[in-house]
Amino acid sequence: MVQVVDNYHNEGVDLVYEYMGWLQGYYAEYCIQRGICKQLSIIDSGRVIGVLLYYAFADYVVIYYVIVERGHRGKGYGKALISMLEKQYTAKTLFMASTSSTNTHAVGLFKSLNYTILSREEIVGRYGYSLLDLLTKLMCSYEDDVYMFKALGGAYSLTMLRKLRNYSQGIIELWHNICYKPWIDLFK
Numbered sequence: 001m002v003q004v005v006d007n008y009h010n011e012g013v014d015l016v017y018e019y020m021g022w023l024q025g026y027y028a029e030y031c032i033q034r035g036i037c038k039q040l041s042i043i044d045s046g047r048v049i050g051v052l053l054y055y056a057f058a059d060y061v062v063i064y065y066v067i068v069e070r071g072h073r074g075k076g077y078g079k080a081l082i083s084m085l086e087k088q089y090t091a092k093t094l095f096m097a098s099t100s101s102t103n104t105h106a107v108g109l110f111k112s113l114n115y116t117i118l119s120r121e122e123i124v125g126r127y128g129y130s131l132l133d134l135l136t137k138l139m140c141s142y143e144d145d146v147y148m149f150k151a152l153g154g155a156y157s158l159t160m161l162r163k164l165r166n167y168s169q170g171i172i173e174l175w176h177n178i179c180y181k182p183w184i185d186l187f188k
Contacts (some may be wrong), residue, residue: 012039012051015067027140028053028065030182036174037064040084042077052081057174058167059160061089062139063097066106078109092153094160096135098144110148116157120145127162134164138171140179 013032017025031037031053042050050068054061063085068077086095099106101119111117123132136142151157164171 011048012041012053012067015048015051015069016053016065019067019069020065024065026186027178027182030185031055031064031178034177036178040081042068042072042081044072050077050081052078052085054085055174055178056089057138057170059091059093060138060164060167061085061093061095063095064139066097066109073105079113082109082113086150086152089152092151092160094157095150095152096139097148098135098139098141099146099148100144101146103146107146107148110150113150115148115150118147118149120147123147126158131161131164134168134171137175137179138164140175142179 013025013029016028020028028037032039037053037055039054040052041048049072050066052066053064055064056062063082066078066081068075082095089095095115097106097110097115101107107117118126120132123135135147139147141147149157149161151160
């Protein structure tokens, strides 16, 4: 039997290490150990076969990683994880994720769930470099060049995106804890 569960042990981090590599696994583990990241997992016969790591900040939810084991892809598990996360938030919330433009499966997944897809260039053109800088810090997305957004609760995603500037100080503090500090700790 396959089920979606909230915060199922830390086995989801193992999938990040396996499919995303050592550095991304390290960041995911760091984020979970400090109580910033939470996870949803797909369980099949007592084994984690998919995971979604995320964290919430103000009216924003960052989808940090969505990973489904290769043998279980194409069965709707990624969509199920994202849909379960969205159902947990009913107020005006902007969901966001980022990836590389070469990750066409991830872009297609979010597009199929009605996320607005914007490139770095589109964000800079519409909102300026300062907003891209805030997004990059909020999402620790230095390697990514595509951003995906979806608003719930009657909000308009691009309006909520502009409002990120109101949270600059909090974003910098979060960035320090999920991106900068883990990087510095690598060299201790």
